[in-house]
Amino acid sequence: MMMKPDTSNPVAGTSPNLLVATIRKPWIWSYLAALLAFLATMVLSGGQGALSLLYAALTFASFSVMVGIGQMFVITLGPGNVDLSIPATMTLVATLSLKFMGSEAGLILPGFLIALIVGLGCGMFNFALILLLRIPPIIATLSSSFLYQSLAIWSNRGLRIKPPEPLAEFSTSGVLGLPNLALVALLLAGLAWVVLERAVVGRWVLAIGQNLRAAQLSGVPVHAVRFCVYVGSALLAAVTGFLLASFSGGANLNMGAEFMLMSIAVVVIGGSSIAGGNSNVPGIWGAALFMFLLVSMLNSYGLGAGVRLVLTGIIIVTVVIVASKRKHSA
Template sequence: MSATTAAKSDGFSLGRLLLEGRAFFALIAIIAVFSFLSPNYFTVSNFLIMSSQVAIYGILSIGMLLVILNGGIDLSVGSILALCGVVAGAMMQGVTLEWAGVILYPPVWAVVVLTVAVGALVGALNGVLVAFFKVPPFVATLGVMYVARGVALLMTNGLTYNNLRGSEALGNTGFNWLGFNRLWGIPISVIVLAVVAILAGLMLSRSAFGRWLYASGGNERAAELSGVPVRLVKITVYTVSGALAAVAGLVLASQLTSAGPTAGTTYELTAIAAVVIGGAALTGGRGGVRGTMLGAFVIGFLSAGLVIIGVSSYWQTVFTGAVIVLAVLMNSIQYGRGGRKS
C-alpha cells in the first residue's frame, strides 16, 4: 500500500471516529464548558439530579430508536406519556364502581402494570395502522398524538391530579418511590433507565428480533423476501415504544407527584433528537442504544447547564435546536444524502 493510500486510510479512519463518536465528544465538551462556567455543575449531587431528569428522555429515546431503526417515526410518545400519567393519577385517586357504590384504590404495582398496558395498547394501535393499513408512520402517529392528548384532557377537564403519594390507610402508598427513592445512592429512575437500556441493547445485538429489526429497517422488501415477519416487527416496535412512553410517564408523575394532560409536550422531538445525535440513520437500519443514551445525556446536560448559568429559556431553545441541526448535518455526512452509509 502506498503512502498516499495509507494517508487517505488514516484520514478516513479519523473522520469516521469523529463522526461516529460525535455524541461522546459533544458530551465531554458540554461537561467541560459548564464545569468551567459553574463549579456547582458537575458535583456528585448535581450529576445525580441531572441524570434522574435525563432518565425520562432516555427511556423515551430507546423506544424511539427501535421505531427509527425500523424506518418509522413515532410522534405520539409525548402524548402517550401524558395520557398514561393521567391514567395512573386517576387510579391513585380511586376507581369508582357506581353499580356497587364503592371506590377502589388499586395498589401501586397494579397502577404501574395497568398504566404500562395502556401505553402498549396505544403503541400497538400505531403499529397496526402502519403495518396493516399502510398509513405512513408520520401521519398515523400524528393522529394518535392528538387522540391521546385529547383523551387525557377529557379525563381531567384540563386539570392536574396532585399529591399522588398515596395513603397507608388506603393501601396505595409508594407511588413516589420511582421519583424520589435511591438504591445504593443512585436514583431509581436512573436504574430503570439502565435496565431498559441493557435489555434493549441485548435484544438488538443478541436476538433474532434484533436482526429482523435491522434487516427490515435497512431494506424492508429484501427482508420480507428473506422470511422476516415485517408486520410483526413493525407492530412490536411501536408497542414497545408506547410501553416505554408509559414508563417515562410514570417516572415523571412520580417525580412531580402530579400528573396533568399537558405533560410531555415536545418530548417526542427531544427523543428524536437524542436518537439522531446518537448517530442513528433516520431512514432506518443503523443506530444503537449506546449512541442514543449519549444523545439523551447531551440534551439533558446541555439544558441543565444553561439553566445553572442563568441563560434565558428562549436561548435554551435556540441552543438545543442548533445542536439538533448540527447533529442532522453530521448524520447526512455520515450516511450520505439518502441516509444510507456509503
C-alpha cells in the first residue's frame, strides 16, 4: 500500500527551517502557556515586580523540574509505569539527612551522600517489588510510599531540625541573577536531554515504551534499563527533597505532597506522551514555570487554593485529550 509519508515527524525531524521545526515541537505550547500566565499577572500589576516574579518562578519551578525529569523517564517506559513514591521518598530523604546533619556545617557532604544512599535504596526497593514480586509499578510505588512515609514519621517524631547554615544560604541565594536551585535544575535537565536524545540508554527507554517485547528481541537489556529509570527517579526525588528541606528551613512530613500531582503534570503538560515512548525534556521546564505562574496569576486575581487545584486538574485533562486527538488525526 502506498501512503503519503507523514511530514511532521516528532522524533527525527531535522527540518532546515528552524522556525517551522520549533513550532512543530510538542513542548512549545507549555512555554506559550507560561508566557500567557505571566502576561496576565503583569496586566493586573501594571508591570510591577516582573523580575521578582520571574526569580520566584525559576526557584520554585526548579523543584518540579527535578522530580519531573525522573517521572518523565518512568512514564516513557510505557503504560502503567508511573512513580507514585516520589513524595514519600522526598520526605524520607529530607528527614533522615537533616537529622543526620543536625545543623552542623561540617556534615553537609556526608549528609548529601546519605540523601543519595537513601534515594538509591528507595529506587532499588521499588524496582525489586516490580520485578521480583511482579506487582504493577503503580501499585508497587504507591505501597512502598506508605512504607517510606511511615519511616519518615517514625524517625522525625515531630521535630523540625534546621538545615546547616551554608546549605540554607546556598539554596536561597543565586549567582548572576539566577537562583542556585535553577542552575542545578538546568544542569540536570541538560544531562537528561543528553541521555534521552543522544545516548544509547535514552533510545532504549523510548524503545521499551513503544513495545517492550520488540525491544527485548532487538537486544535491549530491558531489566537493566528499567532498573536505571526507577533508581534514577528515586535519586532525583532524593536530591529534590534534600534541597527543598534546605530551602524551606527544615524537613516536614507533608513537604512532598504536592509533588505527586506536580511531577506527573509537568511531564504531560510539557508534551510528553502519557502512553510512553515519546518524551521531551524542554517541555518540563516550560510546564513547571507555567504551573507556578498559573498559581501566582490566580492568587493575584484573588482566587484561592481550591480554584487552583480544579484548574490544574482541568488543564491536565485537556492536555491529555488534545494530545490524543492530535495523534489520531495524524
